[in-house]
Amino acid sequence: MFLAWNEIKYSKVRYLLIIGVLFLISYLVFFLTGLAYGLAQENRTAIDSWDADGIILPEEANGNFNMSLFSAEELDNIQADEKAILGQTPAVIEKDQEDSGEDRLDVRFLGIDTEQFLTPDVVEGRLVESDGEVVADISLKEENGLNLNDSITLVGGEQAFEIVGFMEDAKLSVAPVLYTTIEAFQEIRFGEPVSDDSELAISAIVVRSETDELDQITIDNDQLELIPIGDFINDLPGYNAQLLTFVFMISFLIVIAAIVIGIFIYVLTMQKVNIFGVMKAQGISSGYISKSVIAQTFLLSLIGVLVGLLATLGTALLLPAAVPFRSNELFLIVVSMLMIGIAILGALFSVRTIVKIDPLKAIS
Amino acid sequence: MKAIEFINVDRAFKDGDKTVKALQPTNFSIDRGQFVAIIGPSGSGKSTFLTIAGGLQAPSHGEVKINGQRFSTESEKKRSKIRLSEIGFILQASNLVPFLTIKQQLQLVDRVDKGKANREEILTLLEQLDIADLQNKYPGEISGGQRQRAAIARALYNDPTIILADEPTASLDTDKAYQVVEILAQETKRKNKATIMVTHDTRLIEYCDQVFEMKDGVLQEVQLTATT
Numbered sequence: 342m343f344l345a346w347n348e349i350k351y352s353k354v355r356y357l358l359i360i361g362v363l364f365l366i367s368y369l370v371f372f373l374t375g376l377a378y379g380l381a382q383e384n385r386t387a388i389d390s391w392d393a394d395g396i397i398l399p400e401e402a403n404g405n406f407n408m409s410l411f412s413a414e415e416l417d418n419i420q421a422d423e424k425a426i427l428g429q430t431p432a433v434i435e436k437d438q439e440d441s442g443e444d445r446l447d448v449r450f451l452g453i454d455t456e457q458f459l460t461p462d463v464v465e466g467r468l469v470e471s472d473g474e475v476v477a478d479i480s481l482k483e484e485n486g487l488n489l490n491d492s493i494t495l496v497g498g499e500q501a502f503e504i505v506g507f508m509e510d511a512k513l514s515v516a517p518v519l520y521t522t523i524e525a526f527q528e529i530r531f532g533e534p535v536s537d538d539s540e541l542a543i544s545a546i547v548v549r550s551e552t553d554e555l556d557q558i559t560i561d562n563d564q565l566e567l568i569p570i571g572d573f574i575n576d577l578p579g580y581n582a583q584l585l586t587f588v589f590m591i592s593f594l595i596v597i598a599a600i601v602i603g604i605f606i607y608v609l610t611m612q613k614v615n616i617f618g619v620m621k622a623q624g625i626s627s628g629y630i631s632k633s634v635i636a637q638t639f640l641l642s643l644i645g646v647l648v649g650l651l652a653t654l655g656t657a658l659l660l661p662a663a664v665p666f667r668s669n670e671l672f673l674i675v676v677s678m679l680m681i682g683i684a685i686l687g688a689l690f691s692v693r694t695i696v697k698i699d700p701l702k703a704i705s
Numbered sequence: 706m707k708a709i710e711f712i713n714v715d716r717a718f719k720d721g722d723k724t725v726k727a728l729q730p731t732n733f734s735i736d737r738g739q740f741v742a743i744i745g746p747s748g749s750g751k752s753t754f755l756t757i758a759g760g761l762q763a764p765s766h767g768e769v770k771i772n773g774q775r776f777s778t779e780s781e782k783k784r785s786k787i788r789l790s791e792i793g794f795i796l797q798a799s800n801l802v803p804f805l806t807i808k809q810q811l812q813l814v815d816r817v818d819k820g821k822a823n824r825e826e827i828l829t830l831l832e833q834l835d836i837a838d839l840q841n842k843y844p845g846e847i848s849g850g851q852r853q854r855a856a857i858a859r860a861l862y863n864d865p866t867i868i869l870a871d872e873p874t875a876s877l878d879t880d881k882a883y884q885v886v887e888i889l890a891q892e893t894k895r896k897n898k899a900t901i902m903v904t905h906d907t908r909l910i911e912y913c914d915q916v917f918e919m920k921d922g923v924l925q926e927v928q929l930t931a932t933t
């Protein structure tokens with residue numbers, strides 16, 4: 342550490358440049374990680390908030406509940422610790438008193454039975470009590486300026502709803518969710534209310550199991566299949582593609598960071614072959630010199646990553662709410678350690694060179 | 706007990722299919738407190754002699770002992786340790802680490818070999834060599850003569866038995882060269898070291914107790930009276 346730190350102090354500009362490169366790469370990695378996580382969350386937070394273990398869909402739906410429809414009476418054919426019906430449909434809404442058309446919003450309506458477990462945790466206002474009411478994702482308030490008691494209308498339909506409550510983290514396939522009753526869902530989906538409960542159609546049945554095991558859940562209907570909630574999320578349209586793209590970019594960046602610092606340290610080591618040779622002639626071991634090169638890499642990457650981390654957190658404060666950036670402590674810590682660890686791996690490349698330096702050549 | 710002792714040491718190189726003897730079988734020893742010069746033209750084998758003495762290369766035959774202990778037959782790692790504690794190297798100009806201040810050059814020794822060196826000695830040592838006011842300067846900021854004095858301080862700091870100086874005056878003008886060798890001679894006596902200096906500058910040998918000449922790998926003592 343003595344050699345490492347004194348050299349950094351002596352060649353400030355050189356090492357600042359290296360730290361700068363590491364900072365930029367780590368900033369990008371952190372930022373992409375935040376975006377990837379944020380975007381992933383926007384696909385799934387509504388589903389996560391159910392705390393469910395499985396979802397039951399018709400087999401024909403192919404794991405996708407956008408097109409699935411079946412009778413609500415199937416609920417009786419299912420044995421599970423907890424079960425709830427769910428209707429789901431995308432829709433476009435607009436705020437009342439606005440006719441410009443600019444404030445149209447893509448949303449997802451989720452129709453639920455408020456006596457079952459899918460009821461949202463309302464952070465503001467209250468739960469849905471009648472068919473003309475919705476509980477909305479808080480992003481509609483923060484980003485789109487909707488407020489409690491505002492009235493919204495379905496574009497292309499006549500139904501109007503009143504926002505009676507807001508909840509956090511309710512997004513599905515990157516659209517804000519509006520919870521309403523299952524009857525209201527029927528009306529949005531089919532344009533008219535059902536006259537009889539036996540005609541009630543739903544998109545899915547969500548189930549919970551006390552043991553988190555799915556094998557205790559039974560279905561008395563061959564047409565329906567039970568999908569573990571994790572698989573269901575992975576099969577959300579576009580979800581996996583987005584996630585893999587980010588994971589690929591991030592892992593590549595981390596590898597690039599390793600190569601870049603590996604090359605930097607290697608070039609610096611080559612420049613110092615003579616100095617190291619003289620040190621070895623004086624009896625300073627390869628081990629000590631190698632350790633100090635590793636320590637130096639550690640210092641450089643630590644500083645670079647920390648500055649990158651601070652810059653990321655700083656930027657996150659300034660970002661508009663519409664950017665799906667979300668930081669997650671665990672990810673930040675893992676990515677930081679990965680960056681530092683892999684930078685040190687790159688520096689190990691130079692250790693071989695140090696061990697091979699012949700002091701005899703250095704002094705003659 | 707001899708500070709350093711060469712017992713039938715020789716060194717041969719393969720040059721193509723010929724074998725070149727860089728150092729003919731040599732017996733040589735000096736005591737503590739002795740200042741010895743080895744002169745000779747370049748390519749005569751004096752660098753080979755010095756690097757074998759410093760354990761940087763192994764002899765082809767024979768053995769080098771330091772303080773009566775095995776040295777040249779030890780492993781590289783062990784030799785490195787002995788070198789650190791028993792041998793002080795003074796090289797031409799590249800001796801000092803460019804990114805450490807004069808004081809830090811000495812502290813580096815503490816970092817590697819804890820125990821033997823005395824931290825309070827740094828200032829005394831630098832004062833003795835008249836470079837105490839340069840202790841926070843980098844090697845690039847001081848003159849060649851001052852750098853060599855710093856190199857001497859660095860070599861003496863760990864209190865080694867032997868000082869090996871390889872052309873310590875190569876980059877200096879005559880006045881500075883005399884000064885540096887004078888200091889080297891002084892410190893050899895004061896600190897009771899065994900010093901071997903390799904040089905091609907025959908004017909410097911007046912400070913030495915004994916002078917050897919290296920010619921085609923053969924080491925021969927030169928009678929001082931004969932050269933002056």
